Amino acid sequence: MTRETSLPPDTSVFDCALIIGCGLIGGSIGHGLIRHRVSSQVVGYDANTAHAHIALQRGLIEATVTSLDTALANADLIVLAVPVGRTEQLVVELGRSARPEAVIVDTGSVKQAFTQQCAQLLPANLKSRVVPCHPIAGHVQAGPEHADAGLMEGRPMIMTPEQEVDTEVLRRVARMWRKIGFNTLTMSAQEHDAMYADLSHMPHVLAFTLMHHIHDRGMCPDTLNAFAGNAFRDMTHHAGRNSRMWRDIFYANRAEISRSLADFRRSLVEIENLINSEDQERLEQMLAQLQQARMSTW
Amino acid sequence: MTRETSLPPDTSVFDCALIIGCGLIGGSIGHGLIRHRVSSQVVGYDANTAHAHIALQRGLIEATVTSLDTALANADLIVLAVPVGRTEQLVVELGRSARPEAVIVDTGSVKQAFTQQCAQLLPANLKSRVVPCHPIAGHVQAGPEHADAGLMEGRPMIMTPEQEVDTEVLRRVARMWRKIGFNTLTMSAQEHDAMYADLSHMPHVLAFTLMHHIHDRGMCPDTLNAFAGNAFRDMTHHAGRNSRMWRDIFYANRAEISRSLADFRRSLVEIENLINSEDQERLEQMLAQLQQARMSTW
Numbered sequence: 001m002t003r004e005t006s007l008p009p010d011t012s013v014f015d016c017a018l019i020i021g022c023g024l025i026g027g028s029i030g031h032g033l034i035r036h037r038v039s040s041q042v043v044g045y046d047a048n049t050a051h052a053h054i055a056l057q058r059g060l061i062e063a064t065v066t067s068l069d070t071a072l073a074n075a076d077l078i079v080l081a082v083p084v085g086r087t088e089q090l091v092v093e094l095g096r097s098a099r100p101e102a103v104i105v106d107t108g109s110v111k112q113a114f115t116q117q118c119a120q121l122l123p124a125n126l127k128s129r130v131v132p133c134h135p136i137a138g139h140v141q142a143g144p145e146h147a148d149a150g151l152m153e154g155r156p157m158i159m160t161p162e163q164e165v166d167t168e169v170l171r172r173v174a175r176m177w178r179k180i181g182f183n184t185l186t187m188s189a190q191e192h193d194a195m196y197a198d199l200s201h202m203p204h205v206l207a208f209t210l211m212h213h214i215h216d217r218g219m220c221p222d223t224l225n226a227f228a229g230n231a232f233r234d235m236t237h238h239a240g241r242n243s244r245m246w247r248d249i250f251y252a253n254r255a256e257i258s259r260s261l262a263d264f265r266r267s268l269v270e271i272e273n274l275i276n277s278e279d280q281e282r283l284e285q286m287l288a289q290l291q292q293a294r295m296s297t298w
Numbered sequence: 299m300t301r302e303t304s305l306p307p308d309t310s311v312f313d314c315a316l317i318i319g320c321g322l323i324g325g326s327i328g329h330g331l332i333r334h335r336v337s338s339q340v341v342g343y344d345a346n347t348a349h350a351h352i353a354l355q356r357g358l359i360e361a362t363v364t365s366l367d368t369a370l371a372n373a374d375l376i377v378l379a380v381p382v383g384r385t386e387q388l389v390v391e392l393g394r395s396a397r398p399e400a401v402i403v404d405t406g407s408v409k410q411a412f413t414q415q416c417a418q419l420l421p422a423n424l425k426s427r428v429v430p431c432h433p434i435a436g437h438v439q440a441g442p443e444h445a446d447a448g449l450m451e452g453r454p455m456i457m458t459p460e461q462e463v464d465t466e467v468l469r470r471v472a473r474m475w476r477k478i479g480f481n482t483l484t485m486s487a488q489e490h491d492a493m494y495a496d497l498s499h500m501p502h503v504l505a506f507t508l509m510h511h512i513h514d515r516g517m518c519p520d521t522l523n524a525f526a527g528n529a530f531r532d533m534t535h536h537a538g539r540n541s542r543m544w545r546d547i548f549y550a551n552r553a554e555i556s557r558s559l560a561d562f563r564r565s566l567v568e569i570e571n572l573i574n575s576e577d578q579e580r581l582e583q584m585l586a587q588l589q590q591a592r593m594s595t596w
Contacts, residue, residue, distance in 0.1 A: 138527050156524055198515055199526045203533050205569060206504060211588040213558075213565040217496055221595040226454055228497045229436050231536040233596055235501050238529040240592035243585035250573045250581065260511075261570055265563070267511040271503060272559055275548045283548065287541035290509040294538035297519040298531055 014039040014103070014176075018075035020068070020090060022046040022055035025107050025135060026081030027147025030060040032180030033077075035149045045071055055144040072097035077176070080106035084113070085248030091117045095126060103169050104130045109196055111160045111189035113252040119162075128166040131173040132189060134158045134196075135182065142242070149180065157182035160189040190256075197256035202264060204246055205257060207239040312337040312401070312474075316373035318366070318388060320344040320353035323405050323433060324379030325445025328358045330478030331375075333447045343369055353442040370395035375474070378404035383546030385412050389419045401467050402428045407494055409458045409487035411550040417460075426464040429471040430487060432456045432494075433480065440540070447478065455480035458487040488554075495554035500562060502544055503555060505537040 017039035019030045026044070033039045044061030045068050046052040052064040065071040072078065078098060080090055087108060094104060104126070106114055111132045118130050137155040157177040161170050174184045187195075210232070214224060224232070250257060274283040315337035317328045324342070331337045342359030343366050344350040350362040363369040370376065376396060378388055385406060392402060402424070404412055409430045416428050435453040455475045459468050472482045485493075508530070512522065522530070548555060572581040 136525055136527070195525065198512060198517075199522070199530050203508060203529050205566070205573070206508070207529065207533065208585055208588050209562065209566045209569050210501060210504070211592050212569060212584070213562045214496060215588070215591060216561065216565055219496075221591060224497070224595045227434055227493065228595075229434070231501050231505065232497050234532045234535055235505065236592050237532055239585075239588055240596075241589060243589040244582060247578060247582045247585050251578055254573050257573060258570065261566070263514065264507065264511045267514055268503070268507045268559070271507050271510060272556065275503070275552050275555060280545060280549055284542060284545045286510070287506055287537075287545050290506050290513070290537055291539060291541040293513060293519060294509050294534050297522045297526075298538075 013037070014077040016041045016043065016075050017077040017079065018065070018071050019044040019055075019061055019079050019081060020046075021081035021083075021086075022051045022061060022144050022147075023081065024142045024144070024147050024151075025137075026079065027055045027058070027060035027144040028137070028149060028151045029079055029081060029107070029135075029180065030055065031058075031147060031149040032152055033176075034059070034062065036179045036181075038176050038179050039077060043071060043075075051144050055147070058144060058147070060144060060147050068093060069097045072102075073099060075099070076102055078102050078104045080104070080108070082108075083245050083248055084108045084110050084252050085244070087114050088117050088121070091121045095122045098126060100125050100129075102126070102129060103172055105133045105173055106130075107133055107135055109134055109200065110249055110252040111192045112256075115160070115162060115189045127162075128164050129169050130162075131165060131170055132160045132162075133173070133177070134160070134192060137182075152181040155182055157184045158192055159184060159186045160192050161186065162189075193253050193256045194259070197253055197260040198263075201249055201253050201257050202260040204238055205250065205261065206264075207236050208246070210236050211239050311335070312375040314339045314341065314373050315375040315377065316363070316369050317342040317353075317359055317377050317379060318344075319379035319381075319384075320349045320359060320442050320445075321379065322440045322442070322445050322449075323435075324377065325353045325356070325358035325442040326435070326447060326449045327377055327379060327405070327433075327478065328353065329356075329445060330447035330450055331474075332357065332360065334477045334479075336474050336477050337375060341369060341373070349442050353445070356442060356445070358442060358445050366391060367395045370400075371397060373397070374400055376400055376402045378402070378406070380406075381543050381546055382406045382408050382411070382550050383542070386415050386419070389415045393420045393424060396424060398423050398427075400424070400427060401470055403431045403471055404428075405431055405433055407432055407498070408547055408550040409490045410554075413458070413460060413487045425460075426462050427467050428460075429463060429468055430458045430460075431471070431475070432458070432490060435480075450479040453480055455482045456490055457482060457484050458490050459484065460487075491551050491554045492557070495551055495558040496561075499547055499551050499555050500558040502536055503548065503559065504562075505534050506544070508534050509537050 017033050019026045022044040030042050033042045042061050043063045043065050045065050055061045114132050135157050137151045177184050315331050317324045320342040328340050331340045340359050341361045341363050343363050353359045433455050435449045475482050
């Protein structure tokens with residue numbers, strides 16, 4: 001610890017941070033880096049120039065860049081905040097243009113796929129400078145219009161570093177996340193992907209499947225609207241947007257999603273057997289216990 | 299039609315309506331009967347006397363009764379608005395004490411089970427005077443505190459009359475529902491139960507199963523609270539209350555729920571196969587189509 005404080009300049013501060021993808025997550029991180037002075041400069045790139053423009057106007061970044069290659073060559077902190085399906089091409093570009101001393105993080109919700117892309121596509125000297133990350137800080141609405149440094153306050157930031165990561169890189173990344181408000185924690189990429197298959201990806205599969213099931217039963221939107229209650233509406237809410245993003249997440253984490261679905265099917269058989277059993281006391285106990293668990297969570 | 303208008307008194311008006319169960323649904327119906335002068339008197343009974351008291355204070359009923367037998371003997375309109383698990387005992391009491399000329403409706407969300415109870419437990423002269431009904435007018439919160447005649451405005455009221463129902467009884471019931479704001483429609487009890495297995499009961503099974511699955515994976519409420527996103531919270535919301543009520547509905551409609559679950563599992567296999575396929579175009583098309591269906595519904 002004494003060694004750190006004696007290092008000039010402060011290694012928790014970067015010279016030039018490049019945010020790739022200026023949406024809700026990228027914009028919020030840029031905002032946090034500026035607000036907490038974690039980088040002398042924060043520049044943003046977005047394939048959607050309207051997004052980059054809004055982020056600039058809202059003060060989430062300090063400048064926009066149009067040449068990604070040039071920006072990569074100038075940045076000592078690179079934050080990938082793009083949909084899961086877009087990271088592979090960006091990793092290729094990182095390998096071509098990033099500085100050997102750059103610190104690289106991503107923010108995607110599937111970690112093994114990104115880790116494999118880095119292992120396969122990055123030159124050896126950059127592999128140790130990547131920390132795969134997943135901020136658990138969502139918002140009901142996407143886009144730079146809703147980005148804000150405050151979204152990260154007290155939220156978890158999961159880091160899934162590989163064995164080969166440079167210790168100093170990992171330390172700088174953890175310190176950066178904490179400075180902008182996150183509580184950092186570390187797990188393996190596999191642990192992360194299993195956990196998020198259970199907590200998010202598999203439930204989203206169920207939401208889409210509910211719509212598919214109803215479509216197969218021949219019910220049209222008007223019927224649904226007239227006769228379905230709050231439960232159906234709430235349970236399918238998350239099938240109502242971002243189908244492209246979910247396609248990419250489902251495919252990237254398909255092994256863990258299949259495992260999670262197999263577990264879910266076993267739980268479903270157990271509940272269904274209780275429903276069809278004459279012993280209604282056991283069903284009541286089970287449902288009361290699950291209700292209690294839900295109530296004590298939120 | 300001319301015959302109706304010549305009948306004194308107006309057959310759309312009852313002398314004494316008895317609401318059994320003064321919660322959200324019973325209270326709202328009582329309120330509507332009073333507001334639209336569909337019954338000269340509206341009295342309420344609730345095994346929970348606090349509920350009956352609140353309903354009286356809020357003007358949802360005009361008097362409370364403590365003896366159900368006496369009240370049944372006085373009523374020419376009887377509205378059962380109790381949980382599905384409580385109707386069987388009430389049908390026995392109806393058979394014992396209801397007047398032969400009474401008009402009887404229920405409001406439960408499972409229709410075949412109630413119909414069977416009436417067929418088995420009512421005397422022959424009362425069987426033709428029952429119209430099983432299901433008001434599609436919920437509210438996020440239960441109880442007489444939230445009851446209001448306005449909840450029924452423009453909402454569907456499904457009626458599932460058996461062949462043997464008295465035509466005049468059915469006509470009076472339909473007219474009563476329309477007077478207090480409902481749009482009435484008729485289907486068979488089996489059609490109703492299949493539809494609500496798909497639209498409500500089976501999705502509730504999935505919500506409880508999601509909590510069960512997570513519990514089996516060893517996740518405690520703190521972990522869920524910290525790491526689960528909006529989707530998991532929204533999809534399990536309806537597993538957070540009324541476990542006793544849902545036990546009764548699940549058991550009462552178990553045959554249709556099992557059929558619905560079997561269909562759902564087939565839809566799930568189809569989606570899972572698309573996720574695991576190399577042809578990601580087909581998955582994207584499917585998810586985009588389902589997203590579009592959800593967006594055009596609500």
